[in-house]
Amino acid sequence: MQNNTNRSFYLVPYIGWMLLFVIAPIVLVVYFSLFDLHGNFSFVNYQNFFTSVYLKMTLSSFWYAFLITAFTLVIAYPTAYWLTKTKHKQLWLLLIIIPSWINLLLKTYAFIGIFGVIGPINQLFDTLGIGTKQILYTDFSFIFVSVYIFIPFMILPIFNSLDKMNHSLIDAARDLGSSTWTTFTKVIFPLTINGVKSGIQAVFIPSLSLFMITRLIAGNKVITLGTAIEQQFLVTQNWGMGSTIAVFLILFMVIIMILTGQKEKGALSNGQIK
Amino acid sequence: MDRSSKLSKVYLALVFVILYTPIFYLIFYSFNSGGTMSSFKSFTFEHYKAVFADTRLIMILINTVIVALLSALLSTAIGVIGAIGIIFLKNRKSRNALLSLNNVLVVSPDVIIGASFLILFTMVGVKLGFASVLISHIAFSVPIVVIMVLPKLQEMSSTLIDAALDLGASKRDVLSRVIIPYIKPGIFAGFFLALTYSLDDFAVTFFVTGNGFSTLSVEIYSMARAGITLTINALSGLLFIVTLLLVLGYYFVTNRTKNPLRTGVSK
Numbered sequence: 240m241q242n243n244t245n246r247s248f249y250l251v252p253y254i255g256w257m258l259l260f261v262i263a264p265i266v267l268v269v270y271f272s273l274f275d276l277h278g279n280f281s282f283v284n285y286q287n288f289f290t291s292v293y294l295k296m297t298l299s300s301f302w303y304a305f306l307i308t309a310f311t312l313v314i315a316y317p318t319a320y321w322l323t324k325t326k327h328k329q330l331w332l333l334l335i336i337i338p339s340w341i342n343l344l345l346k347t348y349a350f351i352g353i354f355g356v357i358g359p360i361n362q363l364f365d366t367l368g369i370g371t372k373q374i375l376y377t378d379f380s381f382i383f384v385s386v387y388i389f390i391p392f393m394i395l396p397i398f399n400s401l402d403k404m405n406h407s408l409i410d411a412a413r414d415l416g417s418s419t420w421t422t423f424t425k426v427i428f429p430l431t432i433n434g435v436k437s438g439i440q441a442v443f444i445p446s447l448s449l450f451m452i453t454r455l456i457a458g459n460k461v462i463t464l465g466t467a468i469e470q471q472f473l474v475t476q477n478w479g480m481g482s483t484i485a486v487f488l489i490l491f492m493v494i495i496m497i498l499t500g501q502k503e504k505g506a507l508s509n510g511q512i513k
Numbered sequence: 514m515d516r517s518s519k520l521s522k523v524y525l526a527l528v529f530v531i532l533y534t535p536i537f538y539l540i541f542y543s544f545n546s547g548g549t550m551s552s553f554k555s556f557t558f559e560h561y562k563a564v565f566a567d568t569r570l571i572m573i574l575i576n577t578v579i580v581a582l583l584s585a586l587l588s589t590a591i592g593v594i595g596a597i598g599i600i601f602l603k604n605r606k607s608r609n610a611l612l613s614l615n616n617v618l619v620v621s622p623d624v625i626i627g628a629s630f631l632i633l634f635t636m637v638g639v640k641l642g643f644a645s646v647l648i649s650h651i652a653f654s655v656p657i658v659v660i661m662v663l664p665k666l667q668e669m670s671s672t673l674i675d676a677a678l679d680l681g682a683s684k685r686d687v688l689s690r691v692i693i694p695y696i697k698p699g700i701f702a703g704f705f706l707a708l709t710y711s712l713d714d715f716a717v718t719f720f721v722t723g724n725g726f727s728t729l730s731v732e733i734y735s736m737a738r739a740g741i742t743l744t745i746n747a748l749s750g751l752l753f754i755v756t757l758l759l760v761l762g763y764y765f766v767t768n769r770t771k772n773p774l775r776t777g778v779s780k
Contacts, residue, residue: 247601249594249595250599252594253591253592253595253598253599254595254611256591257611265617265629267636271632317524318525321522321524324518334529337760338533341753342715342730342749343715343730345536348539348737351741352549352741353534355741357549357551357552359538387535390528444622448625451716465622465624465716468624468625472631472720482628482632485625485628485629488624489625
């Protein structure tokens, strides 16, 4: 008995942290979403959310997030795959990870210079005779920079699942006469689906909520759910509406987590294809 | 076979080039005596001098480091104690509940963490500034420490603790001489991660920082919105070196403790 109380004593600061910074903030966001600008209790924010302005914004936010995730996956999967084939793969992986540790703002800032009207890309265009193009403040620059930022976060989980994969299964597939492509689609990809799922989680949810890249690179043309929340909280000071968008973002997040959720039932389920 | 391996090398090289180009681009122009990031005039250290001459920027740099160190220390303390508490918890259901709540802040978008903490601090009456930034950095670092420490605790066999108790060790001895040394690599990894999360954080800080207090990320954001200044480039050069040292430090700390056999076995 004495032992038990002593042990649960360890949980006191941790549970205190949890109540204050996990549960209380969520409760407060939901609570604030129920108040209009004048502090009156109402569902007006929720009504507003279902008007075309916010629905369009939500849809475009999802579309951008989808594009960013898709491009990131297409670039990251082969990278992760070939990384596992290199000799000093842990070292190469570390080199892939290092850029993700460089301050996000700095990397974004670099693209202001690179994509600028007199930046190197436009200088190249000029010498090629294409002529100067507006690259900054376009959808392209927004998606490019976001994909750039997220690539390491997609590579890491895919690399890990590829690395854990049992290679005799590939040999078996080869022995049984399957082509390289069949081996990939029927054996390798299904075996690494969990890595892909965690990669998608790590990219899609942040993509919905980016706001500094939209401000710096997309020049306020792209508005994601994150941009809208920042706008409502810090510019318009409409915490109620901001909280409402936050509530929906949390809901979307939960849905995505469930969709890309993994059942951890040992190694067997890894190979299962539904 | 040969062709595909060549292709893979070209592809990997391309990815590496793209990943590093912006960083070296920034550093390259930090030595430019011209005022832009497009034409290189001549080599100069003036922007680095400008960084060190700017007392406001230096103050912000010091603030950022203090917040990072303090928040990493405190969140490591809370996280390690929490992880030990979770391990001692025998009830599976409450253990899983705690673990999923633990992950809420890890997967939550920064904007939501920032906005909800802003509400929290305003409701409780914490003045926005150093305190609110520090508290939120501790708050979002705790779950990361827990995640880094838990696997180490899980792989530790409970017979180790029983043996220590049988040999007459007090509970405090068990903690300080058996558990803590065993999970040390996890603690270090958690501390380093918390440190880098704090140094890197922009969105959360942006929400909970008041007028008088700023961290590096927030400052770079407002500088970048105002336009290109090569002071940021010089700053990025300095930060790149610091980050590299941190990453290497982290790499050696976590790798030194790995089972040496593993490197021999894995291909």
